[in-house]
Amino acid sequence: MIFYFSGTGNSRYTAEKIGGAINEKVIDMARSRIDEQFTFEVKDQEKIGFVFPVYYYGPPTIVEEFMSKLKIYGNEHPYVYVIMTCGSNSGGADKYADKILLDQGLETEAFFTIPMVDNFIMGYDLSDEEDRKSINKRAEERIDKIIKSIIVRGASDRKSSHFDQLLTGTVYPIYLRGRKTKKFFADDRCISCNLCEEICPAQAIKMVDGRPVWVLDQCVHCVACINRCPAESIQYGDATKKRRRYVHPSIVE
Ligand SMILES: Cc1cc2nc3c(=O)[nH]c(=O)nc-3n(C[C@H](O)[C@H](O)[C@H](O)COP(=O)(O)O)c2cc1C
Ligand code: SF4
Ligand code: SF4
Structure with a gap:
């Protein structure tokens, strides 16, 4: 089972490609939240994946809320992995998500990041068509590599440093407090x-x-x-x- 959140499609595409490759169901966290659906049965051998974009070196608020309310039953020791799509740097988002999932009794075995086209239009202009093509091509190769790793229940290839976590601790609260709509x-x-x-x-x-x-x-x-x-x-x-x-x-x- 793969839970995803996506604004402009990078994370949705990633989740759906992985879901197709490993033949597992793909669930939109935003839709589930609206439907107040937070309890899921995960079968024996089924894996649990989370795919979401990084915002200010942390998870989007909807992802944070969904993970904090999530209840899984039916599989005592699932393989849990987290994939963070980002423009370039996921900071300490892995550690942040890890803590939330641990509180829900889920131990994450693998964290992966995928640099994709940066969509942060409030901050700066976005890349041109040519750059997008090469970024998406590299992302495609990266997704294929991650699929191979997930199939064999592979380990993390992203482990944030102390500095990354400091970055999240400093910058992520700005996002949590901000997120205003008035502009x-x-x-x-x-x-x-x-x-x-x-x-x-x-x-x-x-x-x-x-x-x-x-x-x-x-x-x-x-x-x-x-x-x-x-x-x-x-x-x-x-x-x-x-x-x-x-x-x-x-x-x-
Ligand atoms: C509010 C906001 C904050 C972002 N912060 C980061 C960041 O801290 N680091 C980063 O590498 N990319 C950042 N990005 C870029 C996105 O993580 C990236 O483009 C992601 O792949 C978008 O996924 P989506 O298409 O599934 O929404 C940010 C984007 C937005 C909208
Ligand atoms: S209003 Fe905010 S949450 Fe809704 S689509 Fe726009 S940016 Fe996303
Ligand atoms: S702003 Fe107007 S044109 Fe744009 S998506 Fe909303 S309703 Fe459609």
């Missing part, structure tokens, strides 16, 4: 397609008179709305107006 807005290009409301994992967007309104003070900052809007209408303050959008090529709206 989001849709400009005149909005075509009232409702996609942003439908895909928001935090249910932070409601359509009012054909335009999105951010109805919660905080969200996950998964950047799905801003990157996936077909009209490139959604902005986060002025900074994103000229920045490129990104969705993983496997996502078809």
Whole structure:
């Protein structure tokens, strides 16, 4: 069983590719959270995987919440692995996730990171098409290598250093406290397609008179709305107006 969370498709693609290769079910943590479904049966021999993007060197808030509520039964000693997709550096996110899962009685045997296209559009402009192709090609090779390792219940190839964990301890709380929605807005290009409301994992967007309104003070900052809007209408303050959008090529709206 593979639990995943994804804003722009990198982690979803990774989870689905692994699920297909090892013939295991793939479950969207955001959907399960909305359905208040946190208890799962895992069969003998079945593995448990988690795939999610790294935010500020830690897990997205939805992932943290889902893991903290997760109850697994049916398999006393499952092989547990965690895959973190990131732009370049996962910091101490492995250790952070490890602690949450241990509290739920799950001992993680392997942590992996996969550098993929960085989608952090609030921070800086995103890579161009050519760079994306080579990043995705390298990511593909990395996923194939990780699949081989998971099949043989392999060990971690990511172990954060003390410095990485300090980074998470310093930077991740900024994300937890921040995540404000007040800078989001849709400009005149909005075509009232409702996609942003439908895909928001935090249910932070409601359509009012054909335009999105951010109805919660905080969200996950998964950047799905801003990157996936077909009209490139959604902005986060002025900074994103000229920045490129990104969705993983496997996502078809
Ligand atoms: C709010 C936010 C914070 C991020 N922080 C980090 C980070 O600390 N380190 C990193 O390497 N990438 C960071 N990224 C990039 C994502 O982890 C990366 O693009 C990921 O593969 C996106 O996965 P997804 O397409 O499944 O949403 C961040 C992205 C966002 C939106
Ligand atoms: S996804 Fe974009 S075009 Fe569609 S409703 Fe939202 S803002 Fe408007
Ligand atoms: S409002 Fe946008 S960035 Fe925030 S959780 Fe929803 S889709 Fe993600």
